[in-house]
Amino acid sequence: MFNHDVKSSLDNDRGTSPEIPKFEYSIENPPPLEVLRENIYLTHATNSLPKNDILTAQARDNTRDKKWGESKPPSFRPTLHFSMGELFQGGWEGGFSREEMPYAVLFPLKTAEDQLFSVSPNDTVVVGDFQLDESCTIVLPEGQNYEGRAKVIRYDPDSNNLREAVNRSIGERDGWQMHTDTFIDGPHSFASPTGIEGVEVGSQKFFAQLLDEHPQLSYGSHFHSERGHTWRTGVIDYRIADIIDRYSDTLKNQIPTAELILWRSLIKHNLDVLDNLMSESDYSDAVKSLYGQERKDLVGWLNIVDADVNLRNSQGKTITSVKTEIWEKIRDNRNSPETISNILQQHLSDLNSSRDFRTNIRGFADTVANMPKDEFEAFLSENQASITPEEQEVLELLYATKRWLIIKADQARQEGLENYLISAINKNPAAAKTMFSELKIFLTSKCNRMDTALEILRLKPVLKALSEKWGVKISKLESLSDLIKACPATASLFESREEKITLENVDAHQFLQAIGEGLGEETHTPASYKSFEAAESAAHNKENRQRRKEKLMQEIKTPMNTTRNPDDIEWGETLTFYEMLKRNTKNMEDFWKKLELETEFRKLFSTDEDFWSSGFSMLEIYTQLKKQKD
16 A cells, blocks of 8 residues: 555643654555655756756756856757755766755645646756746755745754755655665766665656646656657757867767768658647746747757758768867858858868768667657658668667667566567567677666666577577576576576696695685576676676686796796787796795794795795695695
């Protein structure tokens, strides 16, 4: 059941504190709409206090970068982004720390309901500027003031960071303390689990009543949406920034022409869809006006992209990495396609030649995976000229794999993705290994898509292809441990190499252990691994240890006089164990002291030179010294 009595009162006469019942939730009984509205708090960290109680959309301010002149940078952000129940955890900004920011705004979900564009725990999106009111709270450092309708909470930055202050403020308002475990930054963050008191709530089912109330509301992140259209703003935003940045930076590599045409087509396709959504929406005139301004700015940057594509096709030249003075002319005239064309014609001899090379199909597949299958197929049909048949085969396979991961198995099957994916594998069984490389990152218990990834791998044609093309010998896949045991990259964790036990081997192992070259042994059992990549790394380390062990065992059995003089060794050559020892040890008596055999060593070898010129091996010497000590 779901317990929505967040706080119950006790008899104040007893002097006891209010009691907060344990958070309870089941998929069959999601939180009521009113409870979601009241107890989910949206948070937004910022470096500057809102002016006139307004949080401004298009908040990325890079105007200090000279390459953008007086204008804001190329972007498409008619939106504001919030996290639920805590400050934002990770994401596209990677190591960008919200804790280091001075201010935060928080308010209950109901306050922003009319402007919601998308909900998800780590990336809830509001469209348009946002007007703060009495239901909102500003968290700011002690000693600072805020004039406005929002309430103020102050914290001591010397003893608390912003995250701690926000958590405390949410708790004081009886809001749910939520935590998203971002197992990976970037576009895969949609697979990060979110908990309230350890209960997983990062799913559409938890927000079912809110989504039912608002059928056009998206669920998911800025870049990946399980449902809805918010992902389209993310694709446009990040892609236009990347393309224009390559024009303005003299060190950037150019995008292949065919790929550039694909990205341009995708941006325009998504913009058309968003235009229709916005025109049919119930958003306020102010929101629609801001969207219109962002759209106008975007079209200006797209004019430069169009000019570059035309230039490549007609002249074999590109704007990429153009000289600064030419770039500034193009940038400042981006709203006039005719002027851009004239500037380029005047400076043809100063432009770089365009080059055609392979499209980054993996990166493109990650983006179009947000499209429903019918839309994806229509888009492919419209852009056939930019995709080779070989690229299309890979794109279809990666699209089906990535989309399945985003929308999960039930919805994937409803869209017909199972047959689509099976067809792609049957066309090109060798691509199953490529598919697996895309799934690996999700094969971890830290991810809420591990079962989804395993379900893809359970498809019989996929298992068959992996078996025939990669040697994954498995008939039934029930768990991650089954996969670890079956994959060539991890199977060695289950293997043990029996070594013939001889006195020489015992002495050799003892010697290596004594000098700190014991090489260690894997302490985890294969079934204990909660991540395929962790198991793969452990298997790789195990194999490296075994190879090094075999190498060392062989080397310490060779005569000492095989050691080359350090002065005779060319740079870059691989050194033996003896040569490393000779290079790093000034006095061999110190070395044998670690083994408590320094007295015996000096009795056998009056000088270090006698030791290095000996026809005995290190193992023979070690064995003889031990006998003398005994």
